[in-house]
Amino acid sequence: MAQTINTAVTRTDAPRKVTGSATYAADVMPAGMLHGALATSAIAVGTLARIDTAKAEAEPGVIAVFTHENLPDYKPVKGFYAGGPGSASFWPMENARIRYAGQPIAYVVAQTAAAARRGAQLIEARYETDESRITMDADDSFVVGAGEDREGMVTTKGDLAQGLATAAQTVEAEYITPFQHHNPMEMFAATAEWRGDRLTVWMPSQSVRTLRAGIAQAYGLAETSVRVISPFVGGAFGSKAGITPYTMLTIAAAKAVGAPVRLIVTRPQMYTVATFRPESVQRFRLGADAEGKLTAFEHIEMSQTSQFDEVVNPGTHMTRAMYACPNIHTEQRLSRSDTNTGGFMRAPNEMQTFFGLEQAMDELAIKLGMDPVELRRINDTDRHPVADVPFSSRSLMESYDAVARSFGWADRTPEVGSMTDGDWLVGYGCATATYPTNILASNARVRMQGTGLAYIELAAHDVGTGTYTIMAQIAAARLGLPVEACDVVMGEGDMPVAPISGGSTTAASAGSAVHDACIKIGHQIAVQVSAMPQGPLSGVDPAQIALENGILTAPDGQTQPLIEAVASTPEGEVEVIGEFRHKAMTDEMIKATFQGGYGTAGPVTPEMAMFAFGAEMVEVRVHRWTHEIRVPRLHGAFAAGTILNRKTAHSQLMGGMIWGIGSALHEVTETDKPRARFLNTNIAEYLIPVNADVREVRVEMLDERDDYVNPLGVKGIGELGIVGTAAAIANAVHHATGKRLRQLPIRMSDLV
Numbered sequence: 167m168a169q170t171i172n173t174a175v176t177r178t179d180a181p182r183k184v185t186g187s188a189t190y191a192a193d194v195m196p197a198g199m200l201h202g203a204l205a206t207s208a209i210a211v212g213t214l215a216r217i218d219t220a221k222a223e224a225e226p227g228v229i230a231v232f233t234h235e236n237l238p239d240y241k242p243v244k245g246f247y248a249g250g251p252g253s254a255s256f257w258p259m260e261n262a263r264i265r266y267a268g269q270p271i272a273y274v275v276a277q278t279a280a281a282a283r284r285g286a287q288l289i290e291a292r293y294e295t296d297e298s299r300i301t302m303d304a305d306d307s308f309v310v311g312a313g314e315d316r317e318g319m320v321t322t323k324g325d326l327a328q329g330l331a332t333a334a335q336t337v338e339a340e341y342i343t344p345f346q347h348h349n350p351m352e353m354f355a356a357t358a359e360w361r362g363d364r365l366t367v368w369m370p371s372q373s374v375r376t377l378r379a380g381i382a383q384a385y386g387l388a389e390t391s392v393r394v395i396s397p398f399v400g401g402a403f404g405s406k407a408g409i410t411p412y413t414m415l416t417i418a419a420a421k422a423v424g425a426p427v428r429l430i431v432t433r434p435q436m437y438t439v440a441t442f443r444p445e446s447v448q449r450f451r452l453g454a455d456a457e458g459k460l461t462a463f464e465h466i467e468m469s470q471t472s473q474f475d476e477v478v479n480p481g482t483h484m485t486r487a488m489y490a491c492p493n494i495h496t497e498q499r500l501s502r503s504d505t506n507t508g509g510f511m512r513a514p515n516e517m518q519t520f521f522g523l524e525q526a527m528d529e530l531a532i533k534l535g536m537d538p539v540e541l542r543r544i545n546d547t548d549r550h551p552v553a554d555v556p557f558s559s560r561s562l563m564e565s566y567d568a569v570a571r572s573f574g575w576a577d578r579t580p581e582v583g584s585m586t587d588g589d590w591l592v593g594y595g596c597a598t599a600t601y602p603t604n605i606l607a608s609n610a611r612v613r614m615q616g617t618g619l620a621y622i623e624l625a626a627h628d629v630g631t632g633t634y635t636i637m638a639q640i641a642a643a644r645l646g647l648p649v650e651a652c653d654v655v656m657g658e659g660d661m662p663v664a665p666i667s668g669g670s671t672t673a674a675s676a677g678s679a680v681h682d683a684c685i686k687i688g689h690q691i692a693v694q695v696s697a698m699p700q701g702p703l704s705g706v707d708p709a710q711i712a713l714e715n716g717i718l719t720a721p722d723g724q725t726q727p728l729i730e731a732v733a734s735t736p737e738g739e740v741e742v743i744g745e746f747r748h749k750a751m752t753d754e755m756i757k758a759t760f761q762g763g764y765g766t767a768g769p770v771t772p773e774m775a776m777f778a779f780g781a782e783m784v785e786v787r788v789h790r791w792t793h794e795i796r797v798p799r800l801h802g803a804f805a806a807g808t809i810l811n812r813k814t815a816h817s818q819l820m821g822g823m824i825w826g827i828g829s830a831l832h833e834v835t836e837t838d839k840p841r842a843r844f845l846n847t848n849i850a851e852y853l854i855p856v857n858a859d860v861r862e863v864r865v866e867m868l869d870e871r872d873d874y875v876n877p878l879g880v881k882g883i884g885e886l887g888i889v890g891t892a893a894a895i896a897n898a899v900h901h902a903t904g905k906r907l908r909q910l911p912i913r914m915s916d917l918v
């Protein structure tokens with residue numbers, strides 16, 4: 167049997183995707199389906215004084231127009247994770263209140279999508295407008311939570327003032343990151359169909375169990391009455407993790423008109439009806455002795471939140487884990503603006519915080535006259551600096567050494583502006599990448615037939631990452647089957663519990679449940695064949711029979727292929743439920759996951775700290791006269807435990823690094839601050855890197871073994887690649903030009 171894990175396997179769903187037979191949420195057309203469209207608020211804060219729907223209702227094809235005044239049976243999700251990054255606590259169209267620009271104010275149902283959109287444009291709204299603003303005001307900011315909720319939001323270790331006072335060199339600086347918005351290729355969409363009290367919702371989702379539980383709770387339905395279907399997702403990255411108003415409005419509209427309704431959110435509306443990466447200010451104070459050892463580490467992160475929720479993705483939890491330091495102070499602050507509540511976006515705090523931390527480290531290295539890689543080496547640690555537990559594995563410096571070799575870091579001359587090529591100023595920069603290993607409980611059902619086929623089923627998701635393929639690989643490896651013989655079905659709420667596909671958790675958590683199921687198949691078949699009167703394993707103690715690569719082996723060396731053993735049973739097949747539980751998971755965490763929530767254990771457990779690490783190096787070229795910025799080379803080396811699929815993992819890391827180029831040089835949601843509006847709400851003006859912006863991107867995946875994180879030793883790689891890229895580019899820009907740019911994105915105009 168060929169090895170299937172840690173090899174490059176082409177996606178099993180690739181033919182379905184490229185031929186168009188993969189069904190996305192907006193592809194379904196239940197009989198009699200109607201089309202929905204949203205009308206959204208023109209102001210950010212105030213009250214709807216009057217909303218006139220007459221013209222919309224008169225539009226040919228329009229069947230119904232719903233506003234806060236006439237939408238029966240609209241049941242927003244309350245309580246169930248509302249007020250968190252997956253679901254805001256304020257729900258539009260419950261009443262006349264307007265709390266953010268672009269908030270839904272009316273829902274039009276029509277026979278065609280075009281008629282619905284025309285209807286939405288014909289809604290006439292009058293507002294009483296209150297003051298609004300988008301601001302990042304340090305004076306107005308506050309520490310997250312109160313009392314016990316504050317735990318971890320402020321950290322103090324040692325004596326920061328003393329650490330700064332005794333430092334040979336210090337760095338004090340603020341780094342600013344902007345609002346960024348999701349632009350997955352697949353638009354946000356929801357199709358809802360009621361049949362009596364039974365409801366089916368098709369929607370691209372990173373957490374079908376969360377969606378099902380939230381909808382069932384809102385409508386007071388048993389979860390068995392709600393089907394949530396999401397077999398394919400055309401890009402998620404956090405944008406499809408939660409429960410958003412457009413879904414609940416579509417469900418209510420379908421109920422009201424007595425027909426299935428499908429809504430495809432328009433690209434501009436995607437900027438206001440879902441979540442985004444909030445803007446942030448990262449304030450660092452670092453001190454180091456003459457040898458470069460950190461004596462003081464302070465990080466105060468201030469991130470934006472809405473007026474009604476205190477949502478934070480705490481980045482100080484990540485930065486404080488990076489480098490050894492006796493004196494640490496971190497603080498997690500929020501500042502309120504009149505927007506919807508922000509949420510998850512690929513590396514939802516790490517992108518912002520490492521833009522700060524890894525530039526601050528570069529600035530410190532320059533002050534110390536040290537190579538920036540050596541500064542990381544001197545401050546590397548095998549224990550978490552605050553929690554004081556060992557890392558389950560940490561290959562940070564191995565990553566730096568590997569990327570330095572592939573990139574040619576040794577060729578760098580440290581003086582600013584010392585490397586040129588004709589009219590191009592050349593700069594080399596580096597930065598650390600990391601991502602927490604979050605783990606959640608998961609189950610998976612595996613059925614193996616003696617004909618040599620296996621069926622794997624679980625409520626996990628392939629958000630474009632290759633999950634179908636890696637689940638098949640995990641089963642194939644243990645059962646001794648070809649990958650193509652392992653049929654994986656996922657993405658429905660009533661399948662065996664699997665956690666949210668967010669936080670880079672699916673391969674580690676759901677994959678471990680598939681792995682466990684395959685081990686159990688071996689146990690179960692061992693019991694059966696050992697009890698048979700005849701056969702190679704007859705009479706052997708079943709507890710002594712091992713399954714490896716599809717072969718059952720007794721202690722005396724007798725073997726039987728698993729397929730043959732399964733075929734010899736009366737049923738000719740065996741079915742089990744695999745489970746992934748980790749000793750660091752409390753009963754409350756397991757319960758939360760099984761109820762559709764986020765019962766995350768880690769990254770820091772009472773015993774260990776679990777993080778993936780990497781290092782990125784980049785060559786930047788800045789044109790001496792035009793200030794054009796180019797990124798001809800971007801190299802990364804990463805260590806994330808077991809790599810299941812060298813092809814899909816490579817793609818994810820490379821995709822993250824390319825998104826990092828976008829974060830550094832292109833992406834920003836511009837705001838009209840007094841009117842609290844997002845301005846460039848389309849992909850013509852919201853810039854992302856295109857092929858011409860991306861030249862050589864090289865990814866190296868290191869071998870790393872971690873026996874603590876989970877039985878597969880997988881840490882997760884979905885978000886790791888983006889972390890550090892923007893800082894590496896900023897550091898390289900400084901090396902080329904001497905300009906230290908502490909605000910994203912970095913533009914030609916900053917270099918004039």
Ligand code: MOS
Pocket residue numbers: 372402403404405407510511512513514667668669670885
């Ligand atoms: Mo990722 S931002 O956790 O979907």
